[in-house]
Amino acid sequence: MKSGFVVPTDLDPIERHPKAVGPGERMRMHNHMCYGCGEDSPNGLHLEIYAGEGFTIRASMEVEPHFEGGPGVLHGGILTTAFDDVMGMAPLLVGPSAVTVHLEVDFLRPIPVGSTLELSATLLGRQRRKLYTEGVAHIGDPDQPVAVAHAIFVSINAREHFAEHLDKSQISDEYKQRLSRP
Numbered sequence: 114m115k116s117g118f119v120v121p122t123d124l125d126p127i128e129r130h131p132k133a134v135g136p137g138e139r140m141r142m143h144n145h146m147c148y149g150c151g152e153d154s155p156n157g158l159h160l161e162i163y164a165g166e167g168f169t170i171r172a173s174m175e176v177e178p179h180f181e182g183g184p185g186v187l188h189g190g191i192l193t194t195a196f197d198d199v200m201g202m203a204p205l206l207v208g209p210s211a212v213t214v215h216l217e218v219d220f221l222r223p224i225p226v227g228s229t230l231e232l233s234a235t236l237l238g239r240q241r242r243k244l245y246t247e248g249v250a251h252i253g254d255p256d257q258p259v260a261v262a263h264a265i266f267v268s269i270n271a272r273e274h275f276a277e278h279l280d281k282s283q284i285s286d287e288y289k290q291r292l293s294r295p
């Protein structure tokens with residue numbers, strides 16, 4: 114497999130945040146209108162995302178007919194979105210809100226409509242504000258991945274990062290209230 118993703122060798126130590134969701138528990142929804150995991154997003158993926166052991170995250174996704182790209186198979190962009198969201202939860206195990214700055218996917222096998230896609234993500238390490246993650250997807254045999262992803266997230270101050278665009282949110286009032294809390 115080819116990949117341009119390089120994890121630095123001089124990583125900062127990481128430890129699970131004391132307030133992070135425990136292994137086996139569902140990750141707290143960061144935005145109920147999120148296209149990936151928001152339960153109120155009308156056309157979203159509705160991913161249910163769980164914390165795993167250590168620095169891992171997992172989720173399942175039913176490959177619905179309206180996720181089709183090529184005939185009978187999952188659209189690659191939908192898979193990429195699912196990876197983005199599941200891997201984007203990994204930084205929350207160690208604390209910070211973080212946004213994607215880089216995401217790459219190796220598509221290994223077609224994923225048929227009607228299958229159940231199992232996604233997992235691992236936080237590989239941290240260097241300053243950068244959080245390095247790996248994602249794996251399979252549809253049955255965990256030893257036969259159908260796709261592998263690598264991404265870098267950068268931690269942010271959510272209040273400052275989203276301030277300029279908050280008015281465009283479908284739930285701007287809720288967010289203004291949330292982000293104004295000390």
Ligand SMILES: CCCCCCCCCCCC(=O)SCCNC(=O)CCNC(=O)[C@H](O)C(C)(C)COP(=O)(O)OP(=O)(O)OC[C@H]1O[C@@H](n2cnc3c(N)ncnc32)[C@H](O)[C@@H]1OP(=O)(O)O
Nearest residue numbers: 143197198201202210211212213214215241243265267271
């Ligand atoms: C409400 C809760 C939500 C919680 C969210 C929970 C889950 C959400 C899941 C979905 C996630 C998304 O889709 S997020 C949406 C898509 N992403 C975005 O919109 C992000 C757009 N980008 C940005 O706004 C900006 O690039 C920032 C703020 C992330 C970073 O800008 P900055 O603050 O000026 O920082 P900067 O110095 O440039 O970068 C910091 C470090 O990252 C490195 N870096 C920067 N870009 C890259 C890159 N493309 N590839 C590699 N490395 C990079 C820099 O070299 C530097 O490393 P060094 O000098 O330390 O070595």
